[in-house]
Amino acid sequence: MALATALTGTLTACESSATAQGTARTPTTARSGVVAAQETRLAELAQQDVDAGAPGIVVRVDKGDGHVIEIARQAPWTRADHTLAASDAFRMGSNTKTMVATVVLQLVAEHRIQLTDPVEKWLPGLVPNGSAITLRMLLNHTSGLFNYTQDPDVLKAFTGQDSRAWTPRELIAAGVRHDPLFAPGTDYTYSNTNYVALGLVAEKATGHTLGDLIQQRIAEPLRLKNTYLATGTGTATGPNTKIGTGTGTGTGTAKSPALAHGYEPDADRIAPLLPPYAPAGTAFAGPARSAGYVDTTWINSSTQWAAGGMVSTARDWARFDSALLSGRLLPPAQLKEMKTTVAEEAEIPNRRYGLGLEKVVTPCGTVWGHNGQVPGYSSEDYTDATGRRTVSVFTTTIFGIAKPETAAANQALVNAAVSTMLDKPIPTTPPSAPTDS
Incomplete structure (x- = not known):
């Protein structure tokens, strides 16, 4: 949303090698085996992302055929704060748009x-x-x-x-x-x-x-x-609470999930990762944690509002994306307007921006969605043109995945998740790390 809009890599999902996992034309009798293999590979990539430095990862892939993959992985030091689950709520950042x-x-x-x-x-x-x-x-x-x-x-x-x-x-x-x-x-x-x-x-x-x-x-x-718009900080981490105070926030329900904790590198470690416009000394506030992180979960969200204040779960957001692209929320004329795009920055030629919706062209095909970054939370959410297939990759940090090795691991996971959503082979060649603009 702010500091990290340049950190999102370019989707390079898909490859056509015969050794890659998965296939677009798998016989029905073998579907369960293919899905199991895809889930295993995604779990491996999620763990590699955590091993490379990401505090926590949630992946959800709905292939539109009744098979849903949900994965959660976290660094051991984060378990003292919260046990991460695929059903947890996240701050959605610019997906709010x-x-x-x-x-x-x-x-x-x-x-x-x-x-x-x-x-x-x-x-x-x-x-x-x-x-x-x-x-x-x-x-x-x-x-x-x-x-x-x-x-x-x-x-x-x-x-x-x-x-x-x-x-x-x-x-x-x-x-x-x-x-x-x-x-x-x-x-x-x-x-x-x-x-x-x-x-x-x-x-x-x-x-x-x-x-x-x-x-x-x-x-x-x-x-x-x-799913709701948060405007404040919140005070509790229990499963029956919703964060946010002030006009327009949601209200808690007995089934509200816990908010996943978010983290950012501490002042010493974040300095080389900041964009050029950040003043010297810029750092995130929060209680110190292991591995050189601070807990940013309760940073006041009033600076986000309509630009990035939504809180949601991977399942809820997939339902929203699906309803939007399938035409359940907008008449055809307005959905067409939303999908009318302009070019974004020259360094990401495969991305175009519509009216609050991004069009991303990958080797697998075109996907629609958005990404978001707010303190402690990064997310990428996409669907196909019909809204039938959806994918979400949530990470409990922005700058914790900015280092080259962690960025590459995170991008490999996103690529694999998008490939799986589109029922295409998971890439076997690791992508290069995304570069800052």
Whole structure:
């Protein structure tokens, strides 16, 4: 979402070698054996990721044929905090943008707002040059607005060094006090400022909080019992609690899963992993843990909101992705708009950005989804064009998988999971580590 948007590698899933595991045309009588082999290989790769330095991994693959693979692996030192399970809740980071975009496009379908509406119409005086920036530009990151999470003051709160809560309007103000990066509609740059503005537009157009809109329009119809918008820190780790305080958060239920603990490298170890814009001394706050990590689970989430504040489970998010791509949440016209893409950065030519949804072209085929990073949590979630197949890879760190050897292990796991989802051979050649931009 902020510090780590450049850490996501390029999906290189698939290979055609005869020695690779799996096949796209396996006879029905052998399906169980193939699935078992795929699950075994994914479990091996997840363990290799942990052995390389990742604190914890959750993998979920639904092949759309009744076979679901769920795997959880964690470093031994993390068990004192929490026993990781595939059903645990995670902070979803920028995957939130897909849900927010879905709500916005539902409002478009209801003629409450239009993609061509200028921001100024809904948020008068809040965004400079708002009369030239449309809602579509916010959705596909072509507004030119500076990313507020790169503002030094917000960055202190994002990393937990400053515990005060931020309001959405304060986040936008932090973004727009920096010069725009380009004229509206002329280029692409990923900016969380766009989605905080969209959250405010949705609230203004409906009179409801964003958290309530997501619950009423997405979570409740799809029975996503463990999915909600968090805006605070929370105080408990028990299985019957939900984190988050303040307007628009979810409410706990007896079946709410535990929140997986998240970790980041300590101040000494994180310095060489930070992006160039991070000020000297940037580090994450939290209780010290083994292996040079700090526990970032309870960092205040008010800096995330519509840009990255969702909490969910792998199963819930797969259900959402499936419903979205299969047309259950949006009319055809709005789903087509969502899948109309623009080019992202030149160094990731296989990725294109739609309206809150990424299109990723892999050697296996095209997948749709998003990724997310907030303190202590990284996630990649994809589905095929029909929504029938889904995959999620959750990691309990951002920068713990930034070192070359850990990054390569994590990318190998993501590639294998995507290959398995698409019923393609799992690559046997390890990928090179993703490079920072």
